[in-house]
Amino acid sequence: xxxxxxxxxxxxxxxxxxxxxxxxxxxxxxxxxxxxxxxxxxxxxxxxxxxxxxxxxxxxxxxxxxxxxxxxxxxxxxxxxxxxxxxxxxxxxxxxxxxxxxxxxxxxxxxxxxxxxxxxxxxxxxxxxxxxxxxxxxxxxxxxxxxxxxxxxxxxxxxxxxxxxxxxxxxxxxxxxxxxxxxxxxxxxxxxxxxxxxxxxxxxxxxxxxxxxxxxxxxxxxxxxxxxxxxxxxxxxxxxxxxxxxxxxxxxxxxxxxxxxxxxxxxxxxxxxxxxxxxxxxxxxxxxxxxxxxxxxxxxxxxxxxxx
Amino acid sequence: xxxxxxxxxxxxxxxxxxxxxxxxxxxxxxxxxxxxxxxxxxxxxxxxxxxxxxxxxxxxxxxxxxxxxxxxxxxxxxxxxxxxxxxxxxxxxxxxxxxxxxxxxxxxxxxxxxxxxxxxxxxxxxxxxxxxxxxxxxxxxxxxxxxxxxxxxxxxxxxxxxxxxxxxxxxxxxxxxxxxxxxxxxxxxxxxxxxxxxxxxxxxx
Numbered sequence: 136x137x138x139x140x141x142x143x144x145x146x147x148x149x150x151x152x153x154x155x156x157x158x159x160x161x162x163x164x165x166x167x168x169x170x171x172x173x174x175x176x177x178x179x180x181x182x183x184x185x186x187x188x189x190x191x192x193x194x195x196x197x198x199x200x201x202x203x204x205x206x207x208x209x210x211x212x213x214x215x216x217x218x219x220x221x222x223x224x225x226x227x228x229x230x231x232x233x234x235x236x237x238x239x240x241x242x243x244x245x246x247x248x249x250x251x252x253x254x255x256x257x258x259x260x261x262x263x264x265x266x267x268x269x270x271x272x273x274x275x276x277x278x279x280x281x282x283x284x285x286x287x288x289x290x291x292x293x294x295x296x297x298x299x300x301x302x303x304x305x306x307x308x309x310x311x312x313x314x315x316x317x318x319x320x321x322x323x324x325x326x327x328x329x330x331x332x333x334x335x336x337x338x339x340x341x342x343x344x345x346x347x348x349x350x351x352x353x354x355x356x357x358x359x360x361x362x363x364x365x366x367x368x369x370x371x372x373x374x375x376x377x378x379x380x381x382x383x384x385x386x387x388x389x390x391x392x393x394x395x396x397x398x399x400x401x402x403x404x405x406x407x408x409x410x411x412x413x414x415x416x417x418x419x420x421x422x423x424x425x426x427x428x429x430x431x432x433x434x435x436x437x438x439x440x441x442x443x
Numbered sequence: 444x445x446x447x448x449x450x451x452x453x454x455x456x457x458x459x460x461x462x463x464x465x466x467x468x469x470x471x472x473x474x475x476x477x478x479x480x481x482x483x484x485x486x487x488x489x490x491x492x493x494x495x496x497x498x499x500x501x502x503x504x505x506x507x508x509x510x511x512x513x514x515x516x517x518x519x520x521x522x523x524x525x526x527x528x529x530x531x532x533x534x535x536x537x538x539x540x541x542x543x544x545x546x547x548x549x550x551x552x553x554x555x556x557x558x559x560x561x562x563x564x565x566x567x568x569x570x571x572x573x574x575x576x577x578x579x580x581x582x583x584x585x586x587x588x589x590x591x592x593x594x595x596x597x598x599x600x601x602x603x604x605x606x607x608x609x610x611x612x613x614x615x616x617x618x619x620x621x622x623x624x625x626x627x628x629x630x631x632x633x634x635x636x637x638x639x640x641x642x643x644x645x646x647x648x
Contacts, residue, residue, distance in 0.1 A: 149480065150473065175561050182587075183564060187644065189587045190568075190580065197579055203507045251513035259572045259580065260564040266516050273514065308476055312483075323491045323518040331523020338615045343525035345612040345623055348551040348566045351559070359620055407551055409560045 149311055152304035154425040155282040156432075158313065159236070162243075162280035164417035165271060166234030168410055169246055172268065173227045175409065176253075180223060183260050186214035190257045198258075207255040208248060225249070236285020240276055247272040264411030267320065271418070274316055278309035299429035299436075310421060317418045318379035325375040334372055337365030344405070351407040358405075374398055382422055392419045483514075490515060529626055530574045530609035534588040537602040538595075546588050574607050578632070581605055585635035589642065596647045605632040 182188050192213045199205075212218040229245035232238060250269040254261055281287040283302045333339035343349070344358035357363040378395055381387040396416055403412035420428070463471070486509060489501045502509075509515055534546040548569050549562040573580040585603040592600050610624040 149476070176564075178561060179564070183568075187587070187590055190583055194579055194583045198577065199510075203510045206511055206513060254513050259577065260568045262563075262567050263518060263520050269513055270516055273512065308480065312480070315484075319487060319491070319516075320518045324520065324522060326492070327519040327522030333524030334522070339521065339524055341615045341618070342527060342612055343521055345529070345618065346525065347529045347623060348531075348570050350552060351556070361615065361619065364615065407559050407563055407566075409563050 149308045151307050153307045153310060154300070154302045154429075155279045155305045156284070156299060156302055156425045156428050157421055157423055158275075158278045158280045158310050159283035159285065160420050160428060160432075161313065161417065162236065162239065162275060162278075163234055163284060164420065165268070165275065165414075166230055166246075168414060168417065169230040169250075169268065169272070170227070170234060172265075172410060173223065173230055176223070180219065181216060184209070184219055184253065184256050185216050188257075190259060192256070195255070195257065205255040206248065206251045208252045209256050222249070222252070226253075236281045236287050239281025239285055239287050243272055243276045243280070247276060262408065262411065264408065264414050267316075267411070267414050271313060271316055271414075274309060274312040278313065279305035299432045300426060313418070314421050317415075317421065318382070320415070321375045321378035325372065325379070328372060328375070334368055337368040340364050340367040340371070349406045349408065352404050354401070354405050371398075385424075388422055392422060395419065486514075487516070491517065527612045528609050529612065529623060530570055530607055531626060532569050532574055532584070532632075533606050533608060534585070535604045535606065536588060536592045536600045537604070538598045539601050540598050542598075544592060546592060574609075574632075581633040582635055585633060586637070586641045589635075589637045590645050593642050593645050593647055599642055600637050603635045603637060605635070606630065607632055 176183065183190070192210070209219060209222060226246070226249035229242050229249060232242035233246050236242075247269065250265070250272060254265065254269060282305055283299075328334040328339075331339075333342060341358060341364040344364075357367065374391075374394060377387070377391045382391050396419065399412040399415050402408070485501070486505055489498045490509065493499055493502055531547065531550055536544045536546060538544070548565045549558070551559045551563070551566045554562060568580075569584075573584055585605055588603050588605075589600045592603075607630045608626040609628050609630070610626045612618065613621065613624065
C-alpha cells in the first residue's frame, strides 16, 4: 500500500463533510438523558455531595493523594450547600439548553464541566454510564450538533426550508470521535472479557443474574438453564466484537444495531443500571445514515401532523 | 453555499480574524485537528490497554491533563468476570445511654421499581466501593451515620460500628434452580468513636 493511499483514506475518514442531522438527533437524546441524570440526583443531592453527606472533600483529596488538580467548580466554595444548589440549577438549565440546541456548544461545554465537577466531588457514586455521558459530552462540544434541529438553527435561519435532508454539510471529524468513543466501549469490554474464564466457559451471565442488588424485573427460564446461559454469555462476546468491527460495514450495520438494541433492552429489563443501557442505545443513531434518518424524521413529522 | 449561511460564516470569520488571517487558519486547521485526534487516540489507548512499562510512563506523564478533565475511562464492567458476592453494609449506632440502633442505606433488593432507579447510586457507593475496596470511606460513612442518627441532644451517638454482610454466589454447578445463599457472613469494618466535632452543625431537638 502506498503512503498516498493511506493519507487519502485518513483524509476521507476524518475530513469529509456530512449532514449534521445524526449528531443533532444524538444531541437531543443525550440532552434528555442529561436532564434525567440531573433530576435523579435531586432527592439525595446533599447526601452525595453536601457538606454533611457521605463523602467529604477531604476524603476525595486523600483518595487521590494530592496527585493532581481537578476540574471541580464546587471547590470554589467547598462545603457550601447553597452554592451546590445553585450549581445544580445551572446544570439543569445547561442540560435543557443542550437539548433545545440553544447556544449549543456553550451548553455542551457547561454540561461537561458540570458532569466533571460532580464526578470529581464524589467519584464513588458514579458508574460506567456516567463516564460515558461525561466523555461523550466532551466530544460533543466540538461537533456542529447545533446546526440542525435546534434553536440556534432557527435563530440564524440556517435551515429555513426545514427539510431534514437539506442541511449545510459540516466537518465529519467530531462525529467520528463520537462513533469511535462508542466503539472504544465495546472494544475494551470485549478484550477485558475474553481473558476471563466466566465469559469463555459460558457461565458469566448466570453469575451476573445472581447479583441481588442489580435485579430489576424477572426473566423466566433463561438464567436457570445451562444452555441459554452459555448461549447468552458467548453471544455477548460476539455482539461486543461486532459493535466495534461489523458496525462500520454498511451491509451489516443495521442488523448489528438491531440486535444490540434488543441486547441492551434485555439488560435494562433485568438489571438496575439506570441510564447506561439507554446511553448505548441512543448512541447507535451516530451510525445511522443521514438519508435514512431524514426519511424517518419526515415520516414521524407527517404522522404527527396528520394526527394534529 | 446558501445565502442564509453568510451571516454565521461572517461572525465566525470575524472572531477568528482577531487571531488569525483566513489563510493562516486554513493552513493550521488540519494539523491542529490531526494533533488533537492522534493525541487523544493514543492517550485513550494507553489508558485502556495499560499493559507495558512504556505505556505506563505515557499515562504517568499525561495523568494531570487526563484526570483534570475527567476523561479517564474503563469499560471492564463484569470483566474479566462478574463479581461473585452479594453484600450489604449495616451500621450499629451506640448512644451515650447505652442504647443501640441499626442503620442501613436504601438496599436495592428491598426497593420498588421506580425507587431503585433513583437510589442506584447508594448501591454503587456502598456495595461496589465502600464495602470492599476503599477503606478510607469507612470513617466517612460512620460520621455520616452518626450525624443522621443524632436526634436527641441529651443522648448523642457515641460509637458507630460498620459491618459488612456478604455471601458467595454459588457456582453454576451448584446454583442452578436454587436460591442465593443468605448474606450471613459478617465482617466488622470499623468501630468508630464519634467525636464532638463530627456532630457540629446537626440540627437536633
